[in-house]
Amino acid sequence: MATSIEYPALRARPEVGDVLLEVENLSVEFHTDAGVVKAVNRVTFNLRAGETMAIIGESGSGKSVTAQAIMGIVPIPPGVVTADAIRYRGSDLEHMSERQRRKVRGDQIAMIFQDPLTSLNPVYSVGFQIGEMFRVHRGMSRKEAKERSIELMDRVRIPEARRRVGDYPHQFSGGMRQRVMVAMALALEPTILIADEPTTALDVTVQAQIMEILHELQEDNNMGLILITHDLGVVASVADSIMLMYAGSVMEKAPADDFYASPAHPYAHGLMKSVPRLIHQAGRLDPIEGAPPSLLNVPPGCPFNPRCPHTRDRCREEVPALRPITGYVGQVACHFAEEVRRG
Amino acid sequence: MFRYTVRRTLLMIPTFIGASAIIFFAGFALPGDPVSAFGGERALSEATRQVLEERYRLDQPLINQYLGYMSDVVLHQDLGESVLRRRSVNDIFWDAFPNTFRLAMLAAAIEIVIGLAAGVLAALRKGKFIDQLVLISTTLVVSIPVFVLAFASQIYFGVELGIFPIAGLNEGLKSYLLPAFVLAALSLAYVARLTRTSLVETMRSDYIRTAQAKGLRPSRVIGRHGLRNALIPVVTYIGIDIAVLMGGAIVTETVFNIPGAGFALVRAIGTRDNAIVVGFTLAAVIIFLLVSLLIDLLYAVLDPRIRYE
Amino acid sequence: MSDDLIEPHVERAETIVEAESGGDIEAIERAASLWSDAWRELRKRWIFWIAAGLIGLFTTMAAVPQVFVAPSPATHDPRECSLRAADGTFQDRLRPSSEHWFGTDLQGCDYYARVIYGARVSIVIGIGVIALAGLIGLALGGIAGFYGGWFDNLISRFVDVLFAIPFLVAAILFLNVIASDGGRGLGHVLLVLGVFGWPTISRLFRASVIQAKAQDYVEAARAVGASNMRILIRHILPNAIAPAIVYSTIAIGGVIAAEATLSFLGVGLQLPAISWGLMINNAQTRILTTPHLLIFPSIFLSLTVLGFLLLGDAVRDALDPRLR
Numbered sequence: 001m002a003t004s005i006e007y008p009a010l011r012a013r014p015e016v017g018d019v020l021l022e023v024e025n026l027s028v029e030f031h032t033d034a035g036v037v038k039a040v041n042r043v044t045f046n047l048r049a050g051e052t053m054a055i056i057g058e059s060g061s062g063k064s065v066t067a068q069a070i071m072g073i074v075p076i077p078p079g080v081v082t083a084d085a086i087r088y089r090g091s092d093l094e095h096m097s098e099r100q101r102r103k104v105r106g107d108q109i110a111m112i113f114q115d116p117l118t119s120l121n122p123v124y125s126v127g128f129q130i131g132e133m134f135r136v137h138r139g140m141s142r143k144e145a146k147e148r149s150i151e152l153m154d155r156v157r158i159p160e161a162r163r164r165v166g167d168y169p170h171q172f173s174g175g176m177r178q179r180v181m182v183a184m185a186l187a188l189e190p191t192i193l194i195a196d197e198p199t200t201a202l203d204v205t206v207q208a209q210i211m212e213i214l215h216e217l218q219e220d221n222n223m224g225l226i227l228i229t230h231d232l233g234v235v236a237s238v239a240d241s242i243m244l245m246y247a248g249s250v251m252e253k254a255p256a257d258d259f260y261a262s263p264a265h266p267y268a269h270g271l272m273k274s275v276p277r278l279i280h281q282a283g284r285l286d287p288i289e290g291a292p293p294s295l296l297n298v299p300p301g302c303p304f305n306p307r308c309p310h311t312r313d314r315c316r317e318e319v320p321a322l323r324p325i326t327g328y329v330g331q332v333a334c335h336f337a338e339e340v341r342r343g
Numbered sequence: 344m345f346r347y348t349v350r351r352t353l354l355m356i357p358t359f360i361g362a363s364a365i366i367f368f369a370g371f372a373l374p375g376d377p378v379s380a381f382g383g384e385r386a387l388s389e390a391t392r393q394v395l396e397e398r399y400r401l402d403q404p405l406i407n408q409y410l411g412y413m414s415d416v417v418l419h420q421d422l423g424e425s426v427l428r429r430r431s432v433n434d435i436f437w438d439a440f441p442n443t444f445r446l447a448m449l450a451a452a453i454e455i456v457i458g459l460a461a462g463v464l465a466a467l468r469k470g471k472f473i474d475q476l477v478l479i480s481t482t483l484v485v486s487i488p489v490f491v492l493a494f495a496s497q498i499y500f501g502v503e504l505g506i507f508p509i510a511g512l513n514e515g516l517k518s519y520l521l522p523a524f525v526l527a528a529l530s531l532a533y534v535a536r537l538t539r540t541s542l543v544e545t546m547r548s549d550y551i552r553t554a555q556a557k558g559l560r561p562s563r564v565i566g567r568h569g570l571r572n573a574l575i576p577v578v579t580y581i582g583i584d585i586a587v588l589m590g591g592a593i594v595t596e597t598v599f600n601i602p603g604a605g606f607a608l609v610r611a612i613g614t615r616d617n618a619i620v621v622g623f624t625l626a627a628v629i630i631f632l633l634v635s636l637l638i639d640l641l642y643a644v645l646d647p648r649i650r651y652e
Numbered sequence: 653m654s655d656d657l658i659e660p661h662v663e664r665a666e667t668i669v670e671a672e673s674g675g676d677i678e679a680i681e682r683a684a685s686l687w688s689d690a691w692r693e694l695r696k697r698w699i700f701w702i703a704a705g706l707i708g709l710f711t712t713m714a715a716v717p718q719v720f721v722a723p724s725p726a727t728h729d730p731r732e733c734s735l736r737a738a739d740g741t742f743q744d745r746l747r748p749s750s751e752h753w754f755g756t757d758l759q760g761c762d763y764y765a766r767v768i769y770g771a772r773v774s775i776v777i778g779i780g781v782i783a784l785a786g787l788i789g790l791a792l793g794g795i796a797g798f799y800g801g802w803f804d805n806l807i808s809r810f811v812d813v814l815f816a817i818p819f820l821v822a823a824i825l826f827l828n829v830i831a832s833d834g835g836r837g838l839g840h841v842l843l844v845l846g847v848f849g850w851p852t853i854s855r856l857f858r859a860s861v862i863q864a865k866a867q868d869y870v871e872a873a874r875a876v877g878a879s880n881m882r883i884l885i886r887h888i889l890p891n892a893i894a895p896a897i898v899y900s901t902i903a904i905g906g907v908i909a910a911e912a913t914l915s916f917l918g919v920g921l922q923l924p925a926i927s928w929g930l931m932i933n934n935a936q937t938r939i940l941t942t943p944h945l946l947i948f949p950s951i952f953l954s955l956t957v958l959g960f961l962l963l964g965d966a967v968r969d970a971l972d973p974r975l976r
Contacts, residue, residue, distance in 0.1 A: 354812070357809055357812075357813075358809070358812045358813050358816050359816070361809070361810070361812075361813030361816075362813045362816040363819050365798060365813065365814075365817065366817065366825065368826050369826055369829055370825070428841070482864075482958070482961060482962065482965070483958070485959040485961060486905065486954055486955075486958035487907075487950075487954045487957075488909040488912055488953060488954070488957065489913065490912075490913060490916050490932065491932065491950045491953065491954060492937065494932075494936065494946060494950075495950075497939075498939055498940075498943070502940065503966070512821050520751055587818055590818040590821060592823070593820055593917070594820075594825075594913060594916070594917070597917065598936075608821070608824070609824075609918075611916060612828050612917075612919060613918065614822060620825065621825075624817070624821050624822075625823055627817075627821055628816050628817055628818075631816055631817075631818060632816055635816075646860065
């Protein structure tokens with residue numbers, strides 16, 4: 001297994017189906033004054049070229065921290081990242097030197113964040129910030145970088161790109177700002193894009209536009225896309241696979257169609273039921289009772305057990321492993337998944 | 344940007360009028376015989392009295408006096424005349440001010456270099472020894488009143504160690520060093536703390552996380568993205584501090600016998616030389632307002648969000 | 653299953669009660685939790701205890717100087733001075749000894765007693781000025797921030813004007829004019845410092861009021877019909893006052909130092925007032941021969957100022973929501 005990235009070899013455009021990212025038993029803990037926060041527990045998944053994976057979970061489920069751990073931007077004290085493997089196209093990210101990892105970051109694996117207003121530096125123009133990618137990673141001159149930035153802004157459909165390249169983030173609307181972030185992230189045509197709640201801070205109509213842009217750009221390059229969200233609906237039409245997280249652990253992993261048709265985990269059931277539907281008689285909303293646990297004090301056994309309508313003794317004692325179950329394509333972390341499924 | 348400049352400049356005018364009115368009335372209008380105030384501690388002859396009364400329009404209503412004085416100041420840049428020293432206040436001012444200016448600039452240089460360095464260091468090594476050291480030493484410095492600090496350093500460095508001249512301007516640039524350090528000490532403490540807080544705050548921002556995610560070197564993340572934002576309030580503070588310093592480092596000049604504007608002001612108070620007291624105070628206000636204006640403009644240059652309001 | 657039926661009724665009742673009281677329950681709960689949280693945070697920090705110790709010490713010294721002077725073998729009255737002792741020897745400018753713990757000053761007064769009594773002036777002025785400046789500053793800043801419009805314009809212009817005159821210079825100017833022939837006392841100094849001290853407080857408070865006004869809970873309170881006054885007092889005040897409190901605490905130290913500076917320059921208190929600044933002023937020409945005249949009041953002064961600065965720091969840390 002190579003521990004350094006050989007530049008020319010890995011610039012090759014991946015074929016659809018190539019494995020881009022392999023994550024095995026990734027765990028992240030934060031050692032704080034108040035105790036140890038177990039933010040991420042033994043997360044395992046693969047990402048292939050051209051695939052869109054959605055990581056779904058409530059706030060505090062560990063989805064963002066997982067992404068940050070892959071990027072290598074978890075603050076190391078107080079954070080502690082452990083994994084059996086984090087491999088990018090075969091190369092071990094975990095044990096790479098920081099310098100090498102930085103070459104991957106932004107260039108090969110890019111990330112965009114939730115709030116584009118605070119995620120963009122307010123004192124530099126958007127052209128500067130997009131162009132920075134070219135200047136730092138590719139050594140381009142300022143002029144060249146500017147031209148490329150304008151091209152990118154066009155590509156994400158920001159009107160009057162040439163005129164606006166010198167404008168500052170606060171002069172753009174929310175949707176436009178997010179497009180700037182997308183442009184910045186895709187500047188170097190990365191192989192993987194991680195989008196952490198990219199549309200949460202935006203209006204519904206704008207949400208759809210952003211999702212469309214992401215989808216288009218993904219198709220152009222066979223890019224792997226990881227979408228992180230708490231909103232089941234937003235990713236329904238674009239996701240190829242779903243990974244459901246709760247209190248830092250993976251509860252269910254399945255292809256999107258199967259998941260949405262009939263999910264297996266009780267938590268997934270609860271989520272589906274709680275979404276208000278337009279085509280329903282007026283009735284009461286059906287939320288999942290209770291609230292997610294504090295990550296300082298995760299309940300023993302299955303983390304979902306206090307809120308699960310199907311809890312039994314075993315659930316409180318033994319942590320369920322993620323396993324395939326009969327009659328379902330995906331994997332579920334529940335002791336009684338088959339029974340639950342049977343109804 | 345242009346509109347911002349114009350607006351700020353226009354705002355200065357009522358402020359100047361208000362401040363000058365207060366100063367004028369404090370100096371000339373409060374109870375007591377204003378004419379004998381001019382003479383200081385000496386009694387005046389009848390003839391002198393009459394000349395003075397005419398010169399300063401004391402036979403006229405107060406508001407006319409004020410207007411007359413102000414028109415002298417604004418139109419002719421004439422701050423009046425000191426009866427006691429038989430010189431125009433302008434002359435006395437331009438004799439004294441350059442010394443204050445030099446002192447202020449030297450202090451500013453010290454405070455910027457050391458203050459910024461200490462603040463950045465403390466922020467980057469937050470929680471560690473150097474951070475605690477900076478925090479504690481700045482707190483201590485700030486709690487010792489300036490004049491105590493001035494004395495202490497005078498005794499220790501000047502007398503005991505004999506490194507620096509104790510007082511006066513006899514040794515050229517060297518004589519400015521100790522007072523400049525004392526002057527800088529207080530401001531330096533604030534600059535260091537402000538820089539530290541601002542940088543720590545800034546590094547918590549989302550755009551720093553974005554910069555990291557872009558694969559930028561830590562030095563670039565901190566230097567280009569972090570400092571550029573963090574230093575905005577610090578620069579503003581330093582600017583105001585310079586404005587205040589130029590208004591006259593009264594205590595330091597007094598202790599070290601530097602014949603600057605502050606020193607002259609204190610002397611004028613002692614000798615009840617009202618013309619100088621009022622004139623110099625007015626000068627300090629004008630300097631302060633001008634430098635504040637410059638700082639505001641600088642702030643707009645540094646922070647694009649301000650430009651477009 | 654039956655809980656299902658009762659619960660919504662209970663919830664609805666609570667909502668009605670909240671609405672009736674103009675959302676007050678929430679506001680009061682929020683404010684109460686803010687302050688009790690702050691107190692808990694404060695108690696944890698060792699800086700707070702050092703500060704409290706220093707301030708406690710000097711405030712007690714100011715209130716009952718007799719207690720501190722009692723154990724001293726020298727005279728307990730700081731004003732009882734004589735150049736000559738009973739046996740004819742000169743008593744002035746003596747070094748610290750077992751008889752005069754801090755030595756004696758130029759008039760032969762026991763310096764220990766004088767330094768102890770000096771605390772009174774500093775503490776009274778420090779707290780008095782901030783009380784005055786705080787009152788004016790909070791009132792005007794609050795009005796400017798909350799009502800905006802012409803009130804804001806007027807008050808802010810006024811603040812600008814006062815700001816334009818350097819603090820020390822302004823204080824010197826006004827104190828110089830006021831009763832310089834011996835009539836200048838504590839009250840005058842307090843007044844002048846208070847009048848030039850309120851602008852900063854008002855500016856700070858105005859800024860936080862404006863920020864608090866924009867919060868959602870204010871809009872919510874308005875929606876259920878709370879009056880302006882109620883909103884100001886119950887909702888905005890508890891949340892906006894934090895920066896003003898931090899500044900005021902630190903400013904007490906600043907005022908104490910300012911009074912000492914003014915007395916030192918000759919425009920503050922005058923003899924026979926007992927002020928550390930005055931003592932330092934008198935000590936300056938004889939630093940080399942009688943350093944103790946400078947050292948003791950300087951140390952007491954610095955420690956007092958330090959106490960308030962540390963308290964301000966500790967309060968700021970305790971009230972900072974992000975550190976919790």
